[in-house]
Amino acid sequence: MTESAVASGSRSATAGVAVLLLAYVFNFVDRQIISVLAMPIKTDLGLDDQQLGLMGGVAFAIFYTTTAIPIAWLADRKSRVNIIAVSITLWSLFTAACGTVQSFWQLFFARMGVGVGEAGGVAPSYALIADLFPRERRASAMALFSLGVPVGSALGVFFGGWIAGNLDWRAAFVIVGLAGLPVALLVKCTLKEPSRGRFDDSPATALDPAASPSVSEVTLRLRKTPAFWLLSLGAACASALSYGLMFWMPSFFARTYGLGIGSVSLYYGTVLLIGGVLGILAGGWIGDRLAKAHTGSFALVPAIGLALAIPTIAAALFAKAPMLSWLLFTFGQMLASAWFGPVTAGIQQIVPANMRAIASSVYLFILNLIGMGVGIYVLGFMSDWMTQEYETAALQFSILYGLAFYVLSVVAFLMAARLLSREKTYRCAKAEPQPVVPFDSQTH
Structure with missing residues (x-):
């Protein structure tokens, strides 16, 4: 293969x-x-912190986690591009619908709808x-993709x-929701489906969507891969506090x-x-370089980052000045x-190509069920529970105690690091990559 062809394929993949x-x-x-609309919503609809936690985390997580695996099963067989485009359309429309609600339960169900749509976007x-x-290059690529978390959260x-x-909080939901519809069209019209397993030494059947295994077969495979569960548990515990912080820090x-x-x-x-942005990019870059010599670095880098984050965030909670x-x-x-890129890359390494969407959805099921379903609600519950003792500082102490999630995450990642170095990884060391052109105006 010529050098220009490889460069073209690299540019196309990046695009x-x-x-x-x-x-x-x-x-x-x-x-x-x-999260930033929580205060005006609380005032307008007469909600308490527990209800905000339910609406912000549990409502989203319920349908996100329950629909992600069936959608991923379909993605291992059909066009992933089409599934992503449809998912963007759904979550955008349900977000806009949040601006029309008149009660807690209407908002709860609208947020459930947002979860249904987004379940088909990530895995x-x-x-x-x-x-x-x-x-x-996967840890860096996953880190680049994961920039959607801080950039999207910040823009939100x-x-x-x-x-x-x-204007008001209702207009914010409607405007932001409808703005996503052109993105769905962009994905549908420009992104082309690459060949499955094109960089792997998986069997030839892995390249045939019709040969993709069932959910039960993938689950059986994952049951024999303890590193997968430790990576998922570590990411879930990290997400529990991270999502909790995203939701409650404005308050x-x-x-x-x-x-x-x-x-x-x-x-x-x-x-x-x-x-x-700085943390995700650094984590992906460091993870790629260290993993060349030690695959366990996909878990070791996140463990070190989270261990250092614990005292830093604790100090931030009680700083005298904003x-x-x-x-x-x-x-x-x-x-x-720093964990985003290395962990998601590690998940892709330990399963063959025809299992990746389902394996990713199982990972996301665990991550979001604990992360969004538990983290946001627990911080809100503890804040209400400790109000009598700590008064206006109740939320500060709730987040402080929530740092225990990061401690659990560090332990899980350290255990995963030892196992990852012994896991079989799916890669192709000798085959030359074929260029892929992800942009195409044809119908998929």
């Missing part, structure tokens, strides 16, 4: 992951906008990226706060420092954007975000 990143950004804009994207990049906070401040800045919605949007939006709190939270966010 493909850029389109998926844009979709992921809108995924998290729609997912996290509710198929993971599998798609694994077929765009060879093993030695920025625009949600700005629109709510100038923390408002209650602790008396900031208005505009200032809250600026403070926490920049924490997510600066800390999240600027010092902002600096500490930004650094803590950077350390706590």
Whole structure:
């Protein structure tokens, strides 16, 4: 293969992951906008912190986790591009519907609908990226895709706060939701499906969607792969506090420092954007380089980052000035975000190509069930429970005790690091990559 052909394939793969990143950004804009709108929603609908936690996490997680595996089963057999495009359309429409609700339960069910749509966006994207990049570049590619988390969350906070401040929270949902529809069209019209398993030494049947195994067969395979469960548990515990922070930090800045919605949007939006982007990129870059010599680095890098994040975030919670709190939270966010690229790359390494969408959905099931379903609600519950003792500082202590999730995550990742070095990985060391052109105007 000529050098120019390889370079063309690399540029095409990067362009493909850029389109998926844009979709992921809108995924998290729609997912996290509710955090900065929590205070006006609470006032308008007369909710308490437990209800906010249910609506912000449990409602989303219920249908996200229950529909992700069936959708992933379909993605291992049909066009992943089409599934992603349809999913973007659904979550965008349900986000817009959140702006029309009149009660807690109407908002709860609208958020469930957002979860239904987003269930088809992430796992198929993971599998798609694994077929765009060879093993030695997957952690960096997954990290690039994972930038959708901090960028989308920050934009949700920025625009949600700005629109709510100038119009109202209902308009914020409607405008942000409808803005995602052109992205669905972009994915459908420009992204081309790459060959499955094109960089792997998997059997030839792995390249045939019709030969894809059932959910039970994949689950049986995963049962024999303890590193998968430890990676998933570590990511889930990390997400429990990370999602909890994403949802509750706007309220923390408002209650602790008396900031208005505009200032809250600026403070926490920049924490997510600066800390999240730097942490995810650094984690992916370091993970790729260390994993060349030691596969366990896919778990060791996240463990070190989270261990350092614990004291940093604890100090940020009790900083005397909002600027010092902002600096500490930004650094803590950077350390706590380093796991995204290495962990998702590690998941793709330990299963063959025809199992990746289902394996990713099982991973996301665990991550979101614990992360979104438990983390946001637990912090809200503890805040209400400790209000009598700590009064206005109840949310601070709730988040402080929530750092136990990071401790559990560190333990799980350290155990996974030992096992990963002994797992069989699916890669192709000798075959030359064929260029893929992810952009195509043809119908898929």
